Amino acid sequence: MxxxxxxxxxxxxxxxxLLEEVGAEYEVExxxxxxxxxxDPAFLARNPKGKVPSLMRExxxxxxxxxxxxxxLANHFDQAGVWPEQLESQSRTLEALDFIVGSVHMRGFTLVKVPQKFQLDAKGTEDLRAYGRSEVEKGLIQLSRMLGDALYLLGTFGIADAAIFYVLRWATQEGFDVPENLQDFLARMQERPAVQRLFG
Ligand SMILES: N[C@@H](CCC(=O)N[C@@H](CS)C(=O)NCC(=O)O)C(=O)O
Structure with a gap:
C-alpha cells in the first residue's frame, strides 16, 4: 500500500x-x-526535507x-494513460510541471501565502508579498497561453493538469484575476469524478 x-x-x-486518478490503493497520513x-521527528525520519507531498512506496x-x-505515479500506473507516449508531449509535460512548481508556486505563491517566513520587517514582508503576487500574475498569463483552447494541457488529462489544478485553487482563494480559459479549466476539473470524491 x-x-x-x-x-x-x-x-x-x-x-x-493523481493517486485517485490513476486508481492507486493508498492511505493518507x-x-x-x-x-x-x-x-515532527517521526515525519522527518521518513522525509528529512520536511515537506509534503511525500510518497512512501510498498x-x-x-x-x-x-x-x-x-x-x-504516471509510469507505475501506466494503464491510467496520464503519461504521454510522444517525446514532445513528455517534454511539454515536464516543462509545465517545472514552471508550475518551480516558478508559480515557489517564487509566487510561497511569497504570497507565507512572506513572514523570511523574517523581514513589515514593509519588507509586504514588498515580498507584492513581488509574489506579480510572479503569480505573470504565471497565470503564461499558463493561460499554454492551455489556449485545449480542454487539458495536452488535450486529455495528464499529470501537469493536477499541478495546474492546485495553483488555480490557490489563485481563486487568494483573489487573483484568473483568465477565462483557466476558469473554464478549473470548472472542468471540478466535474471530474476523482475531484468530486476528494474535494467535492
Ligand atoms: N519542491 C517541493 C515543494 C514542496 C513544498 O514546498 N511543500 C510545502 C507545502 S505546499 C511544504 O511542505 N511546506 C512546509 C515547509 O516548508 O515547512 C515539491 O515539489 O514537492
Missing amino acids: LTLFHSPGSCSDGIFL VIDLKTGGQR DGSVLTEFQTIAYW
Missing part, C-alpha cells in the same frame, strides 16, 4: 488527486503544516518532489 504524506489545502492536493507537523522508500512523484 502507498502512503501519501499530505496536508490538505497544500500542493500535496495535486498528488492526492496528514501532516499538519499549521502546527509544525513537518518538523518497500518503505520515500519519494519527494511533486514532479518526481507525479512522474512515478
Whole structure:
C-alpha cells in the first residue's frame, strides 16, 4: 500500500488527486503544516526535507518532489494513460510541471501565502508579498497561453493538469484575476469524478 504524506489545502492536493486518478490503493497520513507537523521527528525520519507531498512506496522508500512523484505515479500506473507516449508531449509535460512548481508556486505563491517566513520587517514582508503576487500574475498569463483552447494541457488529462489544478485553487482563494480559459479549466476539473470524491 502507498502512503501519501499530505496536508490538505497544500500542493500535496495535486498528488492526492493523481493517486485517485490513476486508481492507486493508498492511505493518507496528514501532516499538519499549521502546527509544525513537518518538523515532527517521526515525519522527518521518513522525509528529512520536511515537506509534503511525500510518497512512501510498498518497500518503505520515500519519494519527494511533486514532479518526481507525479512522474512515478504516471509510469507505475501506466494503464491510467496520464503519461504521454510522444517525446514532445513528455517534454511539454515536464516543462509545465517545472514552471508550475518551480516558478508559480515557489517564487509566487510561497511569497504570497507565507512572506513572514523570511523574517523581514513589515514593509519588507509586504514588498515580498507584492513581488509574489506579480510572479503569480505573470504565471497565470503564461499558463493561460499554454492551455489556449485545449480542454487539458495536452488535450486529455495528464499529470501537469493536477499541478495546474492546485495553483488555480490557490489563485481563486487568494483573489487573483484568473483568465477565462483557466476558469473554464478549473470548472472542468471540478466535474471530474476523482475531484468530486476528494474535494467535492
Ligand atoms: N519542491 C517541493 C515543494 C514542496 C513544498 O514546498 N511543500 C510545502 C507545502 S505546499 C511544504 O511542505 N511546506 C512546509 C515547509 O516548508 O515547512 C515539491 O515539489 O514537492
